[in-house]
Amino acid sequence: MRVFRCESCGALTYLSSSACVQCQAELGFLAEERCQGTFWLQSDGRLLRHGRGDEAWRRCANFQTACACNWMLREDDPNTICLCCRLTVSLPDQSLPENQAAWRDLEAAKRSWMSNVLDLYLPVRPRSEDPERGLAFHFLRQLDADRPVLTGHASGEITINAIESDPVERERSKINLREPYRTLLGHVRHESGHYYWDLLIKDSPLLEPFRALFGDEREDYSAALQRHYDNGPPADWQSAYVSGYATMHPWEDWAETWAHYLHMVDLIQTARAWQLEVGAFDDSRMLALLPESSSLTPEFIDLLKRWTPLTLVANSLNRSLGQGDAYPFALPYTALRKIQFVHDVVKPFHPQGGFLH
Ligand SMILES: [Zn+2]
Ligand SMILES: [Zn+2]
Ligand SMILES: [Zn+2]
Known part of the structure; x- marks a missing residue:
């Protein structure tokens, strides 16, 4: 922002x-x-x-x-209507006030996400204008107990359950699912990750390097989902993933990692725009946090040197106002390598070779 x-x-x-x-x-x-x-x-x-x-x-x-x-x-x-609004193709019944509020909040999150994506010069086209590679959003309200609305992505179509716009319901889900963070912007960023995986990874030479880092996405998704909801994430998930949900399947690991990368880009850009000077970590302090055999590039380490102290500042500011942590995550080295992979995928789209320039 x-x-x-x-x-x-x-x-x-x-x-x-x-x-x-x-x-x-x-x-x-x-x-x-x-x-x-x-x-x-x-x-x-x-x-x-x-x-x-x-x-x-x-x-x-x-x-x-x-x-x-x-x-x-x-x-x-x-x-x-504008480019961002043209991505939305389904809305819940707008004669009901709660659905009008849902539309307002979901679109605000989507505009925030889209300005982020435009800043990275990533392709984004409405599906109505590009039926093969375009993107469409469905904001839906569950009307029938037998037909749940599942937030998710399939072939360029992102569905978000309108109930997520209700802060009480969102908090309830967050607690029930033991998630540290649940926001509308986070949902849009996560689901867009699935879309960009199809667009940028699926049929590209990046597929094998993706599998080497994230695992083989041909693993049965339904079985993985069932296992995740039955058993939860493995006890040691914090050693390699950005979140517990990321352990579910390589696609979810990618989408969670993608969302974190967008958080990172946005927070760094916001801090820079406000000329917020945070005592950046110097090389030695940053490198002390990484294993000796680190394969992170100097450019990515530079990004981390800005990012890491900013998350501490954001959390400290929140705490001083009696709020929970703004960024309740600690990223292990393997997760950082995955975020670097996303950075390397996204960077070439930027005419100056990356958002840091
Ligand atoms: Zn608009
Ligand atoms: Zn997902
Ligand atoms: Zn003025």
Whole structure:
């Protein structure tokens, strides 16, 4: 989550802002420029970009709905809703207030995830526009006890159970499943990992290196799922995985690792945007945490040197406000190697060779 400023008065704004609190200029996110724009509403209803002559934009049509999307479209864009909203193809019954709230919260998490993915220059296209390789989201509410809505991914279609947007229900699941962390953004990041595995790993030369690190994904998924829910993760899971759930199957290990990488990128970018200087770990302290035979690259170690102290700061800030840890994980070396693998898969998409540049 980066920090933005109103281009008119310089006030600090959030990615999710739609108006400047100081000067009342209109604000919106421009996906193609990966930034926030400042606009002035004209008497004819057009939104002209601040300081850019007659560059006209309009709001995503979902701005006026429960979704309250703050993304923008160019005036001549034939679409009525933005790229992020076009990924959503199913919604729970919007005549019910709880489903409107679910749509709002799920889309806010999805926009946050998508700005992250756009920053990494990863491909993301709506399935309606690319039936082979595109992505679609279904936000569904369970209506019938016999037909559960399962959060998951299959062939470019991500389903998220709308009940996850209810904080009470989410906390209940978190406790029942003994998870340290459960958020909507985490769900979107995790499920997108399955999508990108299909897109970037499945039919690529990366498949064998993937198997060498994560295991063979041809292992029976249903049997693995059953085993996980019957027995839980193996006692020593913390020695090699980012989470207990990651032990279930190589696909879940990848998706959990992918989600952690996106957490890492976002936290580092946010800290950098706020010019947050945390006493970064020096080489010797960082290397002392790794085994002597470490195969981590200097670039990835550089990333860890920023990341590790930031997680400590985030947790300490939370604790000083009486909240639980923001990042309740400790990553073992093997999990770090897996995150480095994700970093190496993602990095080539960035025109400057990675988000750190
Ligand atoms: Zn302003
Ligand atoms: Zn939108
Ligand atoms: Zn999964």
